[in-house]
Amino acid sequence: xxxxxxxxxxxxxxxxxxxxxxxxxxxxxxxxxxxxxxxxxxxxxxxxxxxxxxxxxxxxxxxxxxxxxxxxxxxxxxxxxxxxxxxxxxxxxxxxxxxxxxxxxxxxxxxxxxxxxxxxxxxxxxxxxxxxxxxxxxxxxxxxxxxxxxxxxxxxxxxxxxxxxxxxxxxxxxxxxxxxxxxxxxxxxxxxxxxxxxxxxxxxxxxxxxxxxxxxxxxxxxxxxxxxxxxxxxxxxxxxxxxxxxxxxxxxxxxxxxxxxxxxxxxxxxxxxxxxxxxxxxxxxxxxxxxxxxxxxxxxxxxxxxxxxxxxxxxxxxxxxxxxxxxxxxxxxxxxxxxxxxxxxxxxxxxxxxxxxxxxxxxxxxxxxxxxxxxxxxxxxxxxxxxxxxxxxxxxxxxxxxxxxxxxxxxxxxxxxxxxxxxxxxxxxxxxxxxxxxxxxxxxxxx
Amino acid sequence: xxxxxxxxxxxxxxxxxxxxxxxxxxxxxxxxxxxxxxxxxxxxxxxxxxxxxxxxxxxxxxxxxxxxxxxxxxxxxxxxxxxxxxxxxxxxxxxxxxxxxxxxxxxxxxxxxxxxxxxxxxxxxxxxxxxxxxxxxxxxxxxxxxxxxxxxxxxxxxxxxxxxxxxxxxxxxxxxxxxxxxxxxxxxxxxxxxxxxxxxxxxxxxxxxxxxxxxxxxxxxxxxxxxxxxxxxxxxxxxxxxxxxxxxxxxxxxxxxxxxxxxxxxxxxxxxxxxxxxxxxxxxxxxxxxxxxxxxxxxxxxxxxxxxxxxxxxxxxxxxxxxxxxxxxxxxxxxxxxxxxxxxxxxxxxxxxxxxxxxxxxxxxxxxxxxxxxxxxxxxxxxxxxxxxxxxxxxxxxxxxxxxxxxxxxxxxxxxxxx
Numbered sequence: 105x106x107x108x109x110x111x112x113x114x115x116x117x118x119x120x121x122x123x124x125x126x127x128x129x130x131x132x133x134x135x136x137x138x139x140x141x142x143x144x145x146x147x148x149x150x151x152x153x154x155x156x157x158x159x160x161x162x163x164x165x166x167x168x169x170x171x172x173x174x175x176x177x178x179x180x181x182x183x184x185x186x187x188x189x190x191x192x193x194x195x196x197x198x199x200x201x202x203x204x205x206x207x208x209x210x211x212x213x214x215x216x217x218x219x220x221x222x223x224x225x226x227x228x229x230x231x232x233x234x235x236x237x238x239x240x241x242x243x244x245x246x247x248x249x250x251x252x253x254x255x256x257x258x259x260x261x262x263x264x265x266x267x268x269x270x271x272x273x274x275x276x277x278x279x280x281x282x283x284x285x286x287x288x289x290x291x292x293x294x295x296x297x298x299x300x301x302x303x304x305x306x307x308x309x310x311x312x313x314x315x316x317x318x319x320x321x322x323x324x325x326x327x328x329x330x331x332x333x334x335x336x337x338x339x340x341x342x343x344x345x346x347x348x349x350x351x352x353x354x355x356x357x358x359x360x361x362x363x364x365x366x367x368x369x370x371x372x373x374x375x376x377x378x379x380x381x382x383x384x385x386x387x388x389x390x391x392x393x394x395x396x397x398x399x400x401x402x403x404x405x406x407x408x409x410x411x412x413x414x415x416x417x418x419x420x421x422x423x424x425x426x427x428x429x430x431x432x433x434x435x436x437x438x439x440x441x442x443x444x445x446x447x448x449x450x451x452x453x454x455x456x457x458x459x460x461x462x463x464x465x466x467x468x469x470x471x472x473x474x475x476x477x478x479x480x481x482x483x484x485x486x487x488x489x490x491x492x493x494x495x496x497x498x499x500x501x502x503x504x505x506x507x508x509x510x511x512x513x514x515x516x517x518x519x520x521x522x523x524x525x526x527x528x529x530x531x532x533x534x535x536x537x538x539x540x541x542x543x544x545x546x547x548x549x550x551x
Numbered sequence: 552x553x554x555x556x557x558x559x560x561x562x563x564x565x566x567x568x569x570x571x572x573x574x575x576x577x578x579x580x581x582x583x584x585x586x587x588x589x590x591x592x593x594x595x596x597x598x599x600x601x602x603x604x605x606x607x608x609x610x611x612x613x614x615x616x617x618x619x620x621x622x623x624x625x626x627x628x629x630x631x632x633x634x635x636x637x638x639x640x641x642x643x644x645x646x647x648x649x650x651x652x653x654x655x656x657x658x659x660x661x662x663x664x665x666x667x668x669x670x671x672x673x674x675x676x677x678x679x680x681x682x683x684x685x686x687x688x689x690x691x692x693x694x695x696x697x698x699x700x701x702x703x704x705x706x707x708x709x710x711x712x713x714x715x716x717x718x719x720x721x722x723x724x725x726x727x728x729x730x731x732x733x734x735x736x737x738x739x740x741x742x743x744x745x746x747x748x749x750x751x752x753x754x755x756x757x758x759x760x761x762x763x764x765x766x767x768x769x770x771x772x773x774x775x776x777x778x779x780x781x782x783x784x785x786x787x788x789x790x791x792x793x794x795x796x797x798x799x800x801x802x803x804x805x806x807x808x809x810x811x812x813x814x815x816x817x818x819x820x821x822x823x824x825x826x827x828x829x830x831x832x833x834x835x836x837x838x839x840x841x842x843x844x845x846x847x848x849x850x851x852x853x854x855x856x857x858x859x860x861x862x863x864x865x866x867x868x869x870x871x872x873x874x875x876x877x878x879x880x881x882x883x884x885x886x887x888x889x890x891x892x893x894x895x896x897x898x899x900x901x902x903x904x905x906x907x908x909x910x911x912x913x914x915x916x917x918x919x920x921x922x923x924x925x926x927x928x929x930x931x932x933x934x935x936x937x938x939x940x941x942x943x944x945x946x947x948x949x950x951x952x953x954x955x956x957x958x959x960x961x962x963x964x965x966x967x968x969x970x
Contacts, residue, residue, distance in 0.1 A: 144902040145895075151908050153886055154624060175898050181874050182894070191890040223901035447651060463625065463663045467655060471618065471647045478622035478904060 105129070105245075105293060105320060107351050107374075111503065115342060117369050119503045122353050126196035126244040127291035131163045135353065135374040136365075136503075137496050139166040139198060141382060144175075145190030147489065148382050149481040152191065157459040158490055164196045164245070166377060169237060170203035173229070174222035176237055185242030185288075199238065199246040204328070204358045204379045213253045215271060231275050235282040242288050245320065247355075248272075248279040250297035252325040265301040268326075269310040272299045276317055293320030295355060298344055302332050307340050311347035321353040324373065328358025337364075338371040345372030362393075362436055362495055363516050369499065370508075381488035388473045389437040390452045390484055391491035395498040397510055435517075440484075445470040458490035459483070580719070581762045581789040583821055589934040592963035593813055593840035596929040599821055601719045602760055603659070603667045606634045608821065608842040609925050611833065611918040612669060613850060617642045618652075618662040621850050622908045623915070625664050631885070631915050632923070634666050635719070637845050640712050641673035641704075645697060649715035657717025669845070670718040671825075672709045672751075674727045686726060688743065706750035710763070714756045722792060723751040725766040730798035730805075737770035744768045745782045752786060764823060766794035767812055771804045780815040790821040793841070797826030802955035806835065810962060813840030830859065830921060834941050835959050837925050838934070849918050853910035856900055859917045861944045865893070867910065872897045885916035935965050942967055 109120035118135065125131045140147060140162040147155050155161070167186060172179070182189050187197050202208060202220060212219040212226065218234075219226045229237075234249040251271040276296050283289050296319035300306035314322060324344065327337050341356070348354060356373040359365065360380030368376075384391055433439060438452070451461035452469065460469070460483040472480035495515070502511035584598045599606040613620055613628070614637045620628055628636065638658050643649075655661035658668055674691065684693035690705030706724040713721040724747050726740035748765050755763050765783045769775035783791065793812045796805050809824060816822050821842045827833060828846020836844070849859055856868035858879045865872070865879060878888035879896070887896075887909040899906040928937035938960065946952050949969045957967055 144899055146899055146903050146905045148903050149622075149905055149908075151627075151886070151905055151912065152890055153627060153630075154908075157626075171902050172898075174901070175873075178874050178894055178898065182876060189892070190895055191892075446647065447654065449655060459624070459626070465655070467647070467651065468618075468661055468663075471661075475617045475642075475646055477617055477619045478907070479619040479624070481904060482622055482624065482908070 105353075107135070107321075107353050109350070112350065115346065116372065117503060117508075118350075118372065118374060119500060122374070125164065131196045133163050133196075133375075134496075134500055136369045136376070136499060137374070138162055138376045138378040138492065139164045139355075140195075141166050141204075141378040142171075143168075143203065144171040145186065145192055147485065148385070149478075149485040154459070154482055154486060158486060158493075160493070162378065162493060164198050165192060167197060167199050167241070167243065168203040168206075168220075169199065169201050169229070169234075170206045170220045170222060172222075172241065173220050173227045173237060174224055176233075176240060179240035180236075182240075185240075187242070196245065197241075197243040199241055199243040200323070200357065200377075201247060201250060202252075202357075204360070204377055205383070208253070210253055213251050213268075213271075218249060218251060218253075231278040231282070234275075235279060235286065238283075238292075239286050239288045243292060245293045245295060247295045247297055247323045248319075249275040250299060250323070250325055251275070252297070252299055262303060262306075265299075265303045265306045268299045268301065269306050269313075272297050272310065273313050276314065276319070280317060280319075295319055295321045295323045297323040297325050298348075299325055300340075300344075301326055302336060302340070304340060304343060307344050308347055311344045315348055319352070321355065322348055324354060324356045325358075327356060327368075329361060329364060331358070334364060334367060338367050341368055341371035341373060348372075361434055363434075366499065366512060366516060369503075378489070378492055381492045382485065384434075384437055384488045385481055385484040387433065387439075388441045388480065388484070389433060389439050390469070391436055391488045391495075392438050392453050393436060393491055393495050393498070393515055395494055395515060397498070397502065397507055397514055440466060440469045441473045442470075452487055453491065456487065456490060456494075458487045460487040578759075579789065580758075580760050581821075583819055585819070587930045587932075589838075589929050590932070591935050592838040592938075592960075592965060593810075594837050594925070594929050594934050594963075595840065595842065596926045597821070597842060599842070601635070601667045601762070603665065603719055604634050606667060607923070607926055609833075609837045609922045610635065610843050611828070611922045612637055612843060612845040613915055613918070614639075614845055614847045615662070615664075616847070617646070618658060620915075621854065621911060622904065623911055625662065627886075627912060628664075628915070629666065631912065632919055633915070635669060636664070636667075638662075638668055638670050638716065638718065639673070639676065640670045640709060640716065641676035643670075643716060644673060644712045645695065649712045653715040653717075657715070659717060667720070668716070668718040669720040670713050670716050670722065672713070672722045672724040673704055674709070674722075674724050675826075688746075690724070706747040707754040710751050710754040711756075714761065717757075718761060720762045720764055720790065721755070722764050723748045723766055725768055725794055728768070728770065728795065730770060730795055730800035732770065737772065738775055741768045741770070741775050741779050745779065748783060748786060748788075752788070762789040764788060764790040764792050766792040766825070767816075768795045769808075770795055771800055771808060773807070773811055776808055776811055777815065780812060784815065784817060788820075790823060791816050792823040792825050794825050796824070797846075802953065803958070806839065806955055806959035806962075809836055809841065810839045810959070816840075828918070830918075830941075831945060831953065831956055833918075833921060834925065834938055835956050837922075838938060838960055838963050838965060844922075849914040850911050853914045854907045856896075856906070856910060858910050859914045861941075862947075863945060867893055867896045867906075868900050869897075879910075879913055880917075883913065883916065883920075885913050887913040887916075938965055939968060 105125045106123045109118050111119040121132050121134050123132045206221055217228050217230050219228050231249050238246055251268040296314035296317055298310045298314055300310045353374045355375040356368050365376055445466040448466040502508050580602050582600045585595055587596045597608045599608055612635050616639045618638055652658055652661050684691055690703050692703050695702050709724040725744040728737055728740040765788045767779050769779040823843040824836050824841040827844045828848040858865045858867055860880045872893040875893040896906055928934045952967055
């Protein structure tokens with residue numbers, strides 16, 4: 105695969121296209137961009153027909169060993185690779201080690217092994233087993249096995265960080281060796297993984313050493329949201345980027361929030377995982393980006409109008425059940441469980457164009473969430489995925505048109521706000537008041 | 552609105568004398584055209600014209616309880632060929648309530664379903680879901696499970712809610728009694744259902760757009776059923792449902808009540824057998840003369856990983872399917888079977904809700920296709936063969952044929968072969 109950059113800012117962002125991806129060498133992916141997040145080959149909640157109401161979709165599908173390692177035997181018997189097994193047509197398959205949303209209890213890494221957690225519990229992987237999995241999966245791209253545990257727990261010792269870098273390099277070398285000897289993996293590319301925790305020295309060492317190997321690109325690990333604060337992250341990424349070849353892509357793991365994405369793009373990251381739309385979906389929220397930079401700012405304020413009347417407080421999220429690893433709400437979302445949407449018959453986002461916004465209204469989504477209906481997840485996943493890919497599209501356009509600062513002011517301060525206060529009672533309708541009195545209890549037998 | 556009613560005949564009289572020029576000159580919101588009748592059994596294939604679209608019968612109607620079909624989009628449902636599905640008055644009446652739905656352009660507008668909707672009255676949920684419900688002549692009193700307040704569901708209230716929902720077919724509020732109950736309660740409920748039917752007819756504000764169906768009650772007593780049939784068929788409703796069955800009753804009693812009912816229901820009006828959804832029951836009851844069916848079973852069982860197939864069902868979550876690389880049914884043309892294997896679905900069940908949606912789509916396809924095939928066989932004049940083939944595929948040997956099904960089919964001149 106080839107990375108064609110149309111713009112490079114030294115020590116900053118890059119804009120371009122990753123071409124000839126995949127064994128067929130026909131796919132391309134614009135950068136900065138995102139992959140298509142899946143669990144065992146399925147975008148959460150979506151069957152292929154609902155998924156394909158979205159267009160365009162990211163051309164690279166992400167699969168994680170967390171969700172497939174337990175199916176190794178099945179895949180080995182199947183013999184035709186994961187894409188066929190999952191009914192995935194016309195896509196490039198990228199396999200990463202960990203699912204960004206699955207918790208990884210610390211303390212299970214050894215010199216020779218790492219662990220992933222599947223539905224049945226912990227699965228220990230040696231490089232041998234890791235590569236056997238890749239052989240059975242037949243991805244187009246995959247990251248090499250890596251020890252990325254350093255970001256969990258308190259500031260890891262220097263010794264531990266050094267070990268993680270050493271181990272990861274050793275794993276990479278072993279992976280590459282086995283890769284060359286594996287017929288099923290010819291044509292596939294390996295991404296080297298840069299580790300080093302929060303130590304600048306270790307980060308630089310990891311980057312330099314990894315860059316010496318014949319890898320197709322780089323995974324930046326240990327920078328996950330929650331592992332270190334924003335400024336340190338971007339500082340370290342910039343430093344790392346300085347040690348990596350310009351013409352190979354950099355994929356950042358575990359960062360998905362739009363504001364963090366932009367900061368990391370500015371530090372030199374090309375690709376991101378797209379688990380963030382799923383997190384938003386799971387908390388019953390819808391992404392609402394204001395992506396039209398041509399809009400006159402004063403008019404934009406008027407149109408946002410009533411939505412701006414409450415302030416967003418970052419600490420107060422909905423205390424509905426959050427998926428493990430989910431965060432509280434961001435300012436880019438609307439909380440559809442809020443009773444103010446009960447009688448709101450507008451689409452989620454005017455002009456969005458996704459299946460949900462074309463066919464349904466906020467009031468319906470609110471109803472589906474209140475009644476715990478499965479369709480809520482389907483519709484929100486479609487909308488949030490559409491919004492997220494549109495976000496990247498708009499970001500690329502802003503970079504191409506020298507409008508990054510405007511993009512940051514307009515889009516990242518997008519205050520579609522979130523009210524944790526229900527509207528005043530007395531709207532005159534019994535059932536409305538009854539609904540307001542009701543808490544969001546799961547309805548019992550009615551399914 | 553109707554004044555308090557003392558006897559059924561008063562209402563019939565007052566209805567025909569009601570000065571409603573609009574309803575007299577309007578096109579009926581339901582017309583049934585009989586396309587073919589099986590000369591051997593009582594099966595019929597009909598075209599049922601309803602306000603939102605034509606429906607071919609026999610038809611299976613999926614149940615979308617809360618204004619949604621459990622994870623399936625309206626588009627997906629349309630693409631499966633579904634022309635009519637159900638919404639529940641009880642659930643929707645509670646949340647989000649009829650006023651909101653009316654503002655949303657009715658249930659069609661609210662859930663964005665362009666084809667037909669049938670709503671039940673709320674009566675069944677009253678009895679099956681809600682504790683401490685009390686039935687009086689006035690209506691059914693119960694406690695809301697959401698906020699504990701006391702609610703009275705009367706025939707008038709049920710129809711008012713259904714008028715707001717705007718469904719193409721509405722069901723009367725009936726006095727529902729479990730089919731396992733015996734004694735005077737059954738008779739009381741039957742007579743009260745007749746009186747409630749009249750109140751429902753009187754309460755319907757949209758007779759030119761919404762069809763009100765009566766529901767035949769009478770439990771498992773042939774006499775009571777007959778009385779109910781005689782009385783209810785005197786009312787000029789566009790269709791009849793057979794209610795009070797599909798509970799825990801013996802199948803031997805069940806089919807006898809079904810066939811008794813179809814014997815006495817008018818030929819030119821649709822017959823809706825409520826709550827029936829197992830494949831064998833559907834096929835037998837088509838033979839006994841029923842046109843429309845509904846059941847939560849196919850969609851509910853899908854969410855547990857149970858896929859319906861011509862030879863029974865397949866529990867995709869079982870270990871034996873982990874390495875089974877064929878589709879659920881190699882002959883099935885649904886989107887799930889066209890793209891996915893049992894092995895993939897088995898794996899997916901450990902990871903994501905989409906696994907349920909795949910099976911739901913397949914099960915809906917199975918049910919709809921089953922009815923379509925039955926219909927075509929009636930039109931082609933080979934319905935008895937269709938039934939025999941169906942039974943052969945479903946049961947590995949003839950001594951496994953359920954005896955009630957053998958008897959029921961024999962009663963309409965189908966003798967199942969030994970194999």
